[in-house]
Amino acid sequence: MSAGNHSFVTEFIIVGFPGLQPEFYGLASTVLFLVYFCTAVGNVIILVLFATDRDLHKPMYFVILHLVVSDILFSTTTLPKIIARYWFQAGAISFTGCFVQMYLVHYFGTVNSYILFIMALDRYVSICFPLRYPMIIKNSTIHILSATAWIVAKAGPLMMVIRAYPLPYCDSNKIMQCYCDHIAITMLACTDRAPYSFPAFVVAMVVLLGPLAFIIFSYCSIIVAVVQIASTQGRLKTLSTCSGQLIIIALYYLPRCFIYLSSNIGIRFSTDLRIVIIMLYSLLPPLINPLIYSFKTKYIKQSLMKRFKRSTAPQ
Template sequence: MSKDNQTYFSEFLIVGFPGLLPKYYPLVSSVFFLVYLATFVGNSLILGLVVSEKSLHKPMYFIICNLALSDLLFSTLTLPKIIARYWFNAGAIPFTACFMQMYLVHYLGSVNSFILMVMAIDRYAVIRNPLRYQSIMSSTTVFNLCAFSWLITLIFPAVITIRAFPLSYCKSNAIIHCYCDHIGITQLACTDITSYSLLAFIFAMLVLLLPLSFIIFSYIQIVISVLKIASPQGRYKTFSTCSVQLIIIALYYVPRSFVYMANRFQITINTDFRILMIVMYSLLPPVINPLIYFLRTKEIKTSLLKKLRVKRVTNFHENTSCPVCN
């Protein structure tokens, strides 16, 4: 093997925020741990409620369930390593494992994008064709759309991962990021990565802009339909059915689009700020989404309160039962 084609190390080192002083490591690791705990509990509750409550066996909640599963998997894939890096100074990750993480990071991010598109299509159908909604967005249709989201996105991250894996890595093994991603890894290559970066950018724009174009079209049509409603109360009630999805979509797409375009057009951004932006669009939505569902979605909130009341009554009866029965 020639010198130019050799990889000189067997593991990468997750750096996280390069400008962070060591005295803040315990605080940052604690914040990441709380974020992961909130993500795990919130999305697990969503999954448990949708599965166990018959009243939630509807297309919209099946979509929410898919989004919660994707968020839970993404956080479980990325957060434990960065927590270990700051808590135990254990940021090393094996070479092959880093590429596996890279593939899954881009795969789950793509799944999220397509699931949000399905969510927008669902809201478009319920607003534009309320009388035909159940026939248009049947359980079978939604299942197929969600399955398509999970399957079609298997291809794109596989291509960029397979192309990046055999590159020569000898500059450094320090990944200036909170997890392994394509940009963080390929920047460490000794060879020219222009073609690799271009392919990755095309892939990113495809999985970002294709769903986003459907989302924008759907919500433009929704706004037009809402404005045609004569009653102000009717307009408010109709638009409120989409407000949850709009918040979730904004959290996902706005900072992501900014970072992608800045990387492509070489806009200078402070490294720590860039990583913070990536953390915001990657890890904040999985935390915030369940909270939005519980606060703004009446049926989910009702189901959760019902579960809590049943639990409270059960505990009350157990605590007031006869303590001495012999």
């Protein structure tokens, strides 16, 4: 069937985990709701701290602010619908709504990748060129780079939607995924998906591997700079400023690269296992990032402790 033929599908059904038995739907929805609740609360706390503490109005924390906003928006895009699917058996999503969700999923994922690139750039300049850091990395620099990230990130997901939306969908309408994404949708098209999946794969690799290449370079340069520090205490202190960011970067990039590469070199997983891995790398970073900010970032930790002591002090 050609790509110009008519689509008979008017809505999609988000299946979630195909192998999950109905008796576990309540448990699944509860777990997903708790993940969403904790993600929202944790990230909102960081936003409140940032809004009320001017000590946090520094370049590195502005980068974290953008990551927090992206994490909240990504979780809000993906989780409510799959929670409703298991809680209220409301898995249906309109044809257009599914493509809107697909666009937002890939858009916020792309924004995250670019923001992590900016985060690595900040640490690279801070450690490798400490004397020039105040001149190179200013609040205005971060604002410009972050705004550019949010704008440039629109291109790839928009291309995916424009190419996938007109395809004929005339058979199954069941999305074997917890949200609408490019692979899950185009697999339902009544046409050869290779001409559509390969450009999308290239875009995904550019978005992932482009920033990742610089991140690897920057942290290799950081390691070289740290080794040249004379004192052991100085080396440990310098590395500690990067440890939180390294955890965030690893959580984001490693599972994504594994899934994308394995699916394109012939490594096959069961559908449920693949969805579990995707949900882990989609939901774990937004959930864990606030904890990393709180315990691994000096001024956020100090601001949090100051407010905690103030709230517990006797009146």
